Amino acid sequence: MKRIVYREWRIPPARYWGILGILAAVVGLGGLAALYLEHEGHWVTGMSNSVVWGVPHVFAVFLILAASGAINVASVGTVFNKGAYLPLGRLSGLLAVALLIGGLLILVLDLGRPDRLLVAMTHYNFRSIFAWNIYLYTGFVVLVIAYLWSMADRMGAPFKQSIGVLAFVWRLALTTATGSIFGFLVARQAFDTAFLAPMFVIMSLAYGLAIFLLVLIFSCAQDARPIGDLLLQRLKNLLGVFVAAVLYFTLVYYLTKLYGAKNYDLVGWVLLRGGIYSFTAWVGWVLLGTLVPLGIIWHPVLGRDRRWIVAACALVILGGFAALYVILIGSQVYPLQIFPGHTVVASGVVDGLRAGVAHYHPSVPEVLLGLGGVAVALVITAVGVRVLQFLPESLADPEASAPVGSGALRRFSIDEISPG
Amino acid sequence: MMKHPPEGIDQGRRALLGVAVGVTTAVVAPGLVLHAAALPSAAPPGAQRSGPVTDRVRWGLLIDTSKCAEGCRACVDACDRENGLDLQTRPAGQSGRAWADQKAVWIRKVKLADDLTGRVTNLPMMCQHCEHPPCVDVCPTGASFKRADGIVLVDRHTCIGCRYCMMACPYQARSFIHEVTHDQLTRVPRGKGCVESCNLCVSRRDQGAPSTACADACADAGHHAIVFGDLKDPRSAISQALTGLPNRQLREDLELNTGVRYAGV
Numbered sequence A: 001m002k003r004i005v006y007r008e009w010r011i012p013p014a015r016y017w018g019i020l021g022i023l024a025a026v027v028g029l030g031g032l033a034a035l036y037l038e039h040e041g042h043w044v045t046g047m048s049n050s051v052v053w054g055v056p057h058v059f060a061v062f063l064i065l066a067a068s069g070a071i072n073v074a075s076v077g078t079v080f081n082k083g084a085y086l087p088l089g090r091l092s093g094l095l096a097v098a099l100l101i102g103g104l105l106i107l108v109l110d111l112g113r114p115d116r117l118l119v120a121m122t123h124y125n126f127r128s129i130f131a132w133n134i135y136l137y138t139g140f141v142v143l144v145i146a147y148l149w150s151m152a153d154r155m156g157a158p159f160k161q162s163i164g165v166l167a168f169v170w171r172l173a174l175t176t177a178t179g180s181i182f183g184f185l186v187a188r189q190a191f192d193t194a195f196l197a198p199m200f201v202i203m204s205l206a207y208g209l210a211i212f213l214l215v216l217i218f219s220c221a222q223d224a225r226p227i228g229d230l231l232l233q234r235l236k237n238l239l240g241v242f243v244a245a246v247l248y249f250t251l252v253y254y255l256t257k258l259y260g261a262k263n264y265d266l267v268g269w270v271l272l273r274g275g276i277y278s279f280t281a282w283v284g285w286v287l288l289g290t291l292v293p294l295g296i297i298w299h300p301v302l303g304r305d306r307r308w309i310v311a312a313c314a315l316v317i318l319g320g321f322a323a324l325y326v327i328l329i330g331s332q333v334y335p336l337q338i339f340p341g342h343t344v345v346a347s348g349v350v351d352g353l354r355a356g357v358a359h360y361h362p363s364v365p366e367v368l369l370g371l372g373g374v375a376v377a378l379v380i381t382a383v384g385v386r387v388l389q390f391l392p393e394s395l396a397d398p399e400a401s402a403p404v405g406s407g408a409l410r411r412f413s414i415d416e417i418s419p420g
Numbered sequence B: 001m002m003k004h005p006p007e008g009i010d011q012g013r014r015a016l017l018g019v020a021v022g023v024t025t026a027v028v029a030p031g032l033v034l035h036a037a038a039l040p041s042a043a044p045p046g047a048q049r050s051g052p053v054t055d056r057v058r059w060g061l062l063i064d065t066s067k068c069a070e071g072c073r074a075c076v077d078a079c080d081r082e083n084g085l086d087l088q089t090r091p092a093g094q095s096g097r098a099w100a101d102q103k104a105v106w107i108r109k110v111k112l113a114d115d116l117t118g119r120v121t122n123l124p125m126m127c128q129h130c131e132h133p134p135c136v137d138v139c140p141t142g143a144s145f146k147r148a149d150g151i152v153l154v155d156r157h158t159c160i161g162c163r164y165c166m167m168a169c170p171y172q173a174r175s176f177i178h179e180v181t182h183d184q185l186t187r188v189p190r191g192k193g194c195v196e197s198c199n200l201c202v203s204r205r206d207q208g209a210p211s212t213a214c215a216d217a218c219a220d221a222g223h224h225a226i227v228f229g230d231l232k233d234p235r236s237a238i239s240q241a242l243t244g245l246p247n248r249q250l251r252e253d254l255e256l257n258t259g260v261r262y263a264g265v
Helices: A012-040 A055-070 A072-078 A082-107 A112-120 A127-154 A154-183 A196-222 A229-259 A259-271 A274-295 A306-333 A364-387 B011-037 B074-083 B096-100 B134-136 B164-168 B200-207 B213-220 B235-245
Strands: A002-008 A344-346 A414-418 B060-063 B109-113 B120-126 B145-148 B152-154 B226-230 B260-264
Touching: A002 A082, A002 A229, A002 B109, A012 A082, A012 A112, A012 A364, A055 A072, A055 A082, A055 A154, A055 A196, A055 A306, A055 A364, A055 B152, A072 A082, A072 A127, A082 A112, A082 A196, A082 A364, A112 A274, A112 B260, A127 A154, A154 A306, A154 A414, A196 A229, A196 A306, A196 B074, A229 A274, A229 A306, A229 B120, A259 A274, B060 B120, B060 B235, B074 B109, B074 B120, B074 B213, B134 B145, B134 B164, B200 B260, B213 B226
Parallel strands: B060 B260
Antiparallel strands: A002 A414, A344 B109, B060 B226, B109 B120, B145 B152
16 A cells, blocks of 8 residues: 655745746736726737637647647546556546636637627526537536545545546547547638547547646655656656657548548648748657757656656647647638639738738737746646645655655645556 | 404505506517517618518629630629728838738739639629538627528627637638727628628628629629629529539538629639
8 A cells, every 4th residue: 555645835935936926917918908908908919800810829739738738648548547546536627627727718818799698607508619618618627626525525435436427438539529629620621620639539538648747756856755767657658658649640630631632732832932931840849849859858868857748748748739839820820712723813802811811929818828828827826735735745656765754744635546 | 263354555666666567568569569569570672671581591702704804803892892991090110011911801803813824803802601601600709690591690699709710710710809899880780809791791791782783783783793693593593593503602612501692713
């Protein structure tokens, strides 16, 4: 039997408040950006009638994907009975809720009428996957909070397995529905494929785990809590599998698109002639976001170095943003094919705008709004681990684990588990 | 033991009841009279609509591209005037290029060249008023809706400005109001943060007017490239023109059964 002692994050107050201060400043800037958008309207953004969803949506979708991926660590422990992952369950749940709230805040504050949130809560069109998502997102938060309760409270322990299974199924539904937001768009060539739903599930696993690893390594390092090499190797290898799976799905996504002659031009544009979008796809998504981190993760020497593992996680996150930038924005910039076999000479609006490839340049308020959402997620996480017992006192490997009980004088909770 | 009713009558209570009945009558009666006046049977045919919209009609347009003249903007200008879109002002500090793709455009002139032959075609593009509109399917609040008479509209009271409908529209027919609106027409209320598009001059429909602003302007310019009418009435001008003229829907592959048809493209 191994006892897991959870303890609040006890870094020096000055450092804690410093971290919180920086995050609060970013949240504040994001809030100001949202107010500016609300006051002026969306003309201050790079978004237009052609590119209707911009950088805020890239941030929001990334955070929502990462949220459903972050809970995966808890699922591996509870649903798939991998004992080594059990001590990570609480942090996994906290991060999942925090990331989802951050993402949803961005989505809501980017609405043309954020003041009508109540309308969105009271008027539903259930043919819309958006309407379903409102339930899936709020349900996910409720379910993960219940999951956390079952993990932290002895009274909840009997329900842990069943809540864990439900949370796992729910997160699959949530990410499938998030992918379907785009997959159901028959109008746009780059979307219009059910393949996006499983692809988003795979992406969520990679991005969620990368963020989880960064938060875990940082918070443990700050509080001098050990993380066993064995555990880190397991997590890192799992990240490698997920990143490789994203690469596979990326490949199949474009290959299936290429199967239809009508999409030759689209794929050619995204991958070769799309300027910043082609560059982002190859350099951001494939090279820096996939191949380099895979090289690090499976390198015999670098793969054992924590700093390199951190670098690999950061690159996976960067690659995630690049991938979503190409998928979300590139797909809108590419013109709608309303007249196959014809060239649009003039659009009647401004030649070169609606006639051809659209323009999109993200503005500062958009980026700040997105960063504000990320900061909200991190504030929730930082406050959570500080005031509640989310982090295990030690994640040392079993054979090298320090004797438990050093925190006997402190307030702590203990879970007794059998090694999986 | 049986109780006896009180002797005498409470005059005060009677007076109060009398006043209450009188006040209620005074308040309700005018409403009833107005409601009676507004009953469908009271409205002569072709006059202002007073009953609910029915699916006995389906409004639509036929665009005969062979008659659509290059360089002519009569339909676009008429639409702008009809719906107050000419009152839009570019926000101070916004570039002309960005504003061109941010301002509301309900109808636009498109010039096409056939990739094989080089043949040039001109046509106006607007909301295609699909029988199965993707914008209506995806709208989370139901703000995008289709009227019984086939007109696809946005309820500006429940539109939250998520723009999912714009992502879903295969025709890029919808516009988002990106800026604060300073001036607008009473019949076409507009406000920052909502989505809008061609509504087949819905206020004209409700007034019983025979055509749309774009069709009228095209006829006035002598082109007659736009025919408006009831697709369900075999005697209507549009039905007869559709019978005689080979025509098609844009993005027929999506099987949306559009209410706007094109000839010669």
